[in-house]
Amino acid sequence: MSGWIAGLTADDCAPWMREAIAQAREAAAAGEVPVGAVVVCDGQIIGRGHDRKIELSDPTAHAEILALREAAGAVGDWRLESCALIVTLEPCPMCAGAALLARIPLVVFGARNAKFGAVETHLPLLKHSGWNHAVRTIEGVLAEECADVLTRFFESRRNEGASST
Numbered sequence: 001m002s003g004w005i006a007g008l009t010a011d012d013c014a015p016w017m018r019e020a021i022a023q024a025r026e027a028a029a030a031g032e033v034p035v036g037a038v039v040v041c042d043g044q045i046i047g048r049g050h051d052r053k054i055e056l057s058d059p060t061a062h063a064e065i066l067a068l069r070e071a072a073g074a075v076g077d078w079r080l081e082s083c084a085l086i087v088t089l090e091p092c093p094m095c096a097g098a099a100l101l102a103r104i105p106l107v108v109f110g111a112r113n114a115k116f117g118a119v120e121t122h123l124p125l126l127k128h129s130g131w132n133h134a135v136r137t138i139e140g141v142l143a144e145e146c147a148d149v150l151t152r153f154f155e156s157r158r159n160e161g162a163s164s165t
Helices: 010-029 063-075 093-101 143-163
Strands: 036-041 044-050 083-089 106-111 136-139
Touching: 010 036, 010 044, 010 063, 010 083, 010 106, 010 143, 036 063, 044 063, 063 083, 063 093, 083 143, 106 143
Parallel strands: 083 106, 106 136
Antiparallel strands: 036 044, 036 083
């Protein structure tokens, strides 16, 4: 890995994670699971996304997929070889696979995904040595803030359910 991505640290990624958190809050406001993602190339955000599965009736409309699609459109190429994917929640297998297929060299996430985590928690998909390129990961960037957005959303949903009975 070379170029601008090679030396990035968790602190360097915090401003981009804040934008991903803003995307997650947009999802929550729309009643979607609050996961947000951005794709950054050469220090600039070129793709944004938040979960829109309910709105689009699309099980693949995860934050990462939507951000990757927007980024690929912005550069006019499906290969995002000089970009980083920044996401509030550890990617699931589908989203980790999409990052691999897009040739993303760096995946940064905030909170661990206890149910479907495919970077560190359950299935270290991006660390497999057989892929055609290496993917570096940084975990825990603004993890508490990322987890808090999710916790508040699900607490609110539970409270709504309790008050309607």
